[in-house]
Amino acid sequence: MAKSPPVPPPSSPVPLDEKRASFEREALVHLDVLYRVALRLTGNPADADDLVQETMLKAYRAWDQYEKGTNAKAWMLTILRHAFINEYRRRTRHPETVDVDSIEPYAVFPEVQDEDPQGAFFDRIVDDEVLRAIDQLPEVFRETLVLSDVEGMSYQEIAGILEVPVGTVKSRLFRARQLLQGKLYDYAVEMGYIKGTPA
Amino acid sequence: MNCRECVEHLYEFLDRELTPELEQEIRAHLEDCPPCEEQYDFEELFLKFLRARCRTQGAPAELKKRVLRELFGE
Ligand SMILES: [Zn+2]
Numbered sequence: 683m684a685k686s687p688p689v690p691p692p693s694s695p696v697p698l699d700e701k702r703a704s705f706e707r708e709a710l711v712h713l714d715v716l717y718r719v720a721l722r723l724t725g726n727p728a729d730a731d732d733l734v735q736e737t738m739l740k741a742y743r744a745w746d747q748y749e750k751g752t753n754a755k756a757w758m759l760t761i762l763r764h765a766f767i768n769e770y771r772r773r774t775r776h777p778e779t780v781d782v783d784s785i786e787p788y789a790v791f792p793e794v795q796d797e798d799p800q801g802a803f804f805d806r807i808v809d810d811e812v813l814r815a816i817d818q819l820p821e822v823f824r825e826t827l828v829l830s831d832v833e834g835m836s837y838q839e840i841a842g843i844l845e846v847p848v849g850t851v852k853s854r855l856f857r858a859r860q861l862l863q864g865k866l867y868d869y870a871v872e873m874g875y876i877k878g879t880p881a
Numbered sequence: 882m883n884c885r886e887c888v889e890h891l892y893e894f895l896d897r898e899l900t901p902e903l904e905q906e907i908r909a910h911l912e913d914c915p916p917c918e919e920q921y922d923f924e925e926l927f928l929k930f931l932r933a934r935c936r937t938q939g940a941p942a943e944l945k946k947r948v949l950r951e952l953f954g955e
Contacts, residue, residue, distance in 0.1 A: 702953060713948065717940035731944050738948045791920050801923050804930045812934040830896070831928060832935040837898050856892055863927060 696746065705745055708754040709738070715755060715833050716762055722828045723766050725817060733770055737762040756839045759829070763843060785820070787860035790867045794876065803876040807866055815865040823858035830855055882910045887917045891924055 716737055720730035740761050741748075748757055794801065816824060829835045829843065830851075837855075841848045871878035887910045893899050894907045911918045949955045 705952075710948070713945060714939035717944065718935070718938060721938070727941075731941070731947070734940065734944060735948055735951060739951060742952050791923050794923075795919070799919050799923060801926045801930070804927060807934075809934045809937055812931065816935070828935075831931045834932075837896070852893065852898075855896075859892065859927070862931075 701745060704750060705742055708748075708750065709741055709745070709758060712755045712758055713738075716758060718832060719759060719825075719828055720762060720766070722813075722816060722824060722832075723763075723821075724770055729770055733762060733766055736765050736769075740765065753839065755833075756835065756843055759835075759843045763825070785857065785861065787857050788864055789860060790863040793867065793878065797878075798876055803870040804866065806873075806875045807870060811869060812866065815862055815869065818865060819858060819861055823854055823861060826851060826854040827858040827862065831859070882906045884910075884914060884917055887911070887914070888920060891917075891921060895921075895925055895928060 713734070716734045717730060720733040720737075721727065724730050724733055737758060741758050744761075748754065791799075794803070816827065819827065825844065826840060829840045830837075835843070837848050837851045840851045844851070846854075867876070867878070870876045887907055890899060890903065890907055894904060897904075899907065911921055
């Protein structure tokens with residue numbers, strides 16, 4: 683099997699303090715983002731800590747390959763996701779055995795249009811409840827929704843991180859949002875925040 | 882642009898992921914169509930709500946220390 687060509691050494695080695703300064707400026711500032719995404723992927727704080735730690739180490743080691751000033755956030759999230767798939771998914775969560783395309787989400791707006799078109803019931807749902815609902819989404823929907831709706835990444839950026847076409851990001855995001863809305867709506871009905879339509 | 886098409890593109894519109902032409906068509910439709918505008922407001926509110934609820938948490942201070950220690954030996 684042919685070996686991949688060796689990476690050419692940088693023309694001038696970067697001094698260590700300069701490397702550290704640029705890493706702090708461009709990479710470490712995304713620690714909160716990496717942690718939030720790691721937490722939603724692994725589902726528990728201890729694994730999220732380890733995953734972020736490992737991502738930072740890998741990123742620092744590979745820092746010379748990163749083209750400064752481009753998109754460190756996306757670059758690091760890609761590293762994080764690879765590390766998650768290779769080392770954590772196996773022992774934390776299992777990849778879906780259900781066919782996510784067969785999940786039929788329903789639109790919530792028509793349900794609440796008459797009673798609460800402004801969606802005031804959302805305001806009564808607390809952080810933990812929203813995060814719990816996100817954690818129940820199938821992984822492919824969860825990761826897409828978190829990158830987009832929590833971390834504000836573009837379809838193009840998400841497509842790059844997840845290594846899927848932009849059209850896939852779009853359709854997953856659509857379904858993820860509908861599914862999540864459905865879960866939150868069901869919860870709101872259950873809690874009496876909204877009357878809901880009798881089944 | 883009819884209501885079905887408008888609703889189909891609503892998320893892309895909210896995400897600012899449409900071409901300027903399509904974006905303009907949606908905007909025009911929303912101005913003329915109260916039900917679609919109502920749904921637009923609802924979806925916009927949902928996305929703002931989601932972001933607000935999920936961004937309160939950051940990395941624990943202990944993790945930051947651990948990362949710095951590991952990377953730079955501090
Ligand atoms: Zn309409």
